[in-house]
Amino acid sequence: MSDAGLAGGSARVGVIVPAAGSGVRLGEDSPKAFVDLGGSTILERCVSGVVGAGIDAFVVVVVPAELVGHARELLPGVTVVPGGAHRSESVRAGLDACGDADVILVHDAARPLTPPGVFRRVLDAVLAGHEAVVPGLPVVDTLKRVDTLKRVVPGDGAEAVTETVDREPLRAVATPQGFTRDALLRAHADDGGLATDDAGLAERCGIEVAVVPGDALGFKITTPWDLRIARMLVS
Numbered sequence: 550m551s552d553a554g555l556a557g558g559s560a561r562v563g564v565i566v567p568a569a570g571s572g573v574r575l576g577e578d579s580p581k582a583f584v585d586l587g588g589s590t591i592l593e594r595c596v597s598g599v600v601g602a603g604i605d606a607f608v609v610v611v612v613p614a615e616l617v618g619h620a621r622e623l624l625p626g627v628t629v630v631p632g633g634a635h636r637s638e639s640v641r642a643g644l645d646a647c648g649d650a651d652v653i654l655v656h657d658a659a660r661p662l663t664p665p666g667v668f669r670r671v672l673d674a675v676l677a678g679h680e681a682v683v684p685g686l687p688v689v690d691t692l693k694r695v696d697t698l699k700r701v702v703p704g705d706g707a708e709a710v711t712e713t714v715d716r717e718p719l720r721a722v723a724t725p726q727g728f729t730r731d732a733l734l735r736a737h738a739d740d741g742g743l744a745t746d747d748a749g750l751a752e753r754c755g756i757e758v759a760v761v762p763g764d765a766l767g768f769k770i771t772t773p774w775d776l777r778i779a780r781m782l783v784s
């Protein structure tokens with residue numbers, strides 16, 4: 550489909566929800582997507598958020614192989630497929646199940662509180678003609694590059710600051726990340742390698758990635774602290 554076709558409102562939209570991680574940094578008994586967040590799993594909350602964004606989309610959820618049946622029970626009517634050992638492999642499994650979508654959003658299950666406006670901004674930017682779009686926020690902390698200390702004080706584990714990094718041109722990016730079908734296929738072609746996000750793979754093959762405003766509520770549940778905040782926000 551041409552860009553004009555996408556802008557014309559006839560685009561078919563697919564959403565891949567990678568949820569096959571184990572959540573090592575969270576340290577709960579279940580894989581992260583299946584951890585409780587105010588009475589529903591993180592995964593159910595995330596899929597509700599996708600549906601609640603009001604985008605007419607085909608949704609594919611990617612979970613650990615042993616939890617495919619359980620996820621299908623939690624999410625009747627949603628396509629569920631087994632993922633891989635790395636996030637990029639899980640996204641590729643979702644891509645294989647994504648049918649004939651013209652635009653594909655990839656949205657981490659681990660970001661279940663992402664507001665509808667972020668989905669809209671990312672989708673609208675793809676429909677407007679960008680091949681790849683990520684939501685991003687300015688970095689607020691002062692950033693230091695570190696290395697090992699020359700003057701080692703036994704036992705304290707300290708590191709040496711080598712540089713203060715200019716944060717002005719930096720953005721902390723989240724999901725959903727949106728792509729034309731062609732761009733996402735190119736990014737993942739030939740088992741496209743591994744990266745922490747899909748835009749990273751797109752960049753490697755020369756695709757320009759646009760950044761639109763993200764939202765603090767789109768934070769990723771990674772650590773026990775994040776889960777605590779998320780539970781407070783939904784209570």
Ligand SMILES: Nc1ccn([C@@H]2O[C@H](COP(=O)(O)OP(=O)(O)OP(=O)(O)O)[C@@H](O)[C@H]2O)c(=O)n1
Nearest residue numbers: 567568569570571572573574634635639658659
């Ligand atoms: N093999 C993997 C690894 C990650 N993910 C998904 O990618 C998203 C972002 O990953 P992250 O937050 O790092 O989750 P985990 O890999 O589960 O976390 P950890 O690194 O702490 O184990 C999550 O929704 C996670 O389920 C996935 O689908 N398949």
Ligand SMILES: C[C@](O)(CO)[C@H](O)COP(=O)(O)O
Nearest residue numbers: 636657722723724745746769
């Ligand atoms: C895709 C992502 O959520 C964008 O912020 C992030 O890169 C996932 O990275 P992680 O290393 O798997 O946490």
